[in-house]
Amino acid sequence: MELIIARWLHIFAGIVWIGLLYYFNFVQAVALPKAKADNTAAGITKHIAPQALLWFRWAALATWIIGAYYLERGGIGIGNAFMLKGTAAAIGIGAWLGTIMLFNVWVLIWPNQKKVLGIVQADDATKAKAARIAFLASRTNTMLSIPMLFFMVAGSAGHGLPHM
């Protein structure tokens, strides 16, 4: 029962994380320039983006921690997964991708978004640079989420790959 709950929590937190990642990339990044053009961007940058980022970054951390717990308690082993050993290889690729994505969230996206949104003071040139870094890190995570999801699913289902 403990493992079922851990697995459910991992997937739930993962949906919150990746769902918001896709919101940022497929919706907000496209709509924001249009909103800026007709002076309606403040609602997004002052109210929606900070709230979305709050859930986004903590869901990312929760997903990783619960995933690591599940790997260890489920008998696969965090070490085996990250060393891509035997039947842990497929889920290990997913774990590596998820770890890189977590790094991007907390080290690249969030600190730079704080400058862009004015949570941390910065001049215009710094804000422009921060926006570009946050954008590319977010797009990198969107790209990585495609194989990450594939290997997370394949790790459970087999389909020609070594499964758990």
Add this chain to the structure above:
Amino acid sequence: MKTPLDSIAGTIISGLILTVILYFFVVNFLVKTVV
């Protein structure tokens, strides 16, 4: 400088290509060590 990640289509295509590369890496270099 523009990159494939500047467009949504480029991002998704890059992700799919990476998925295929990693799939063949796992199947050809990692699965054999299991059996």
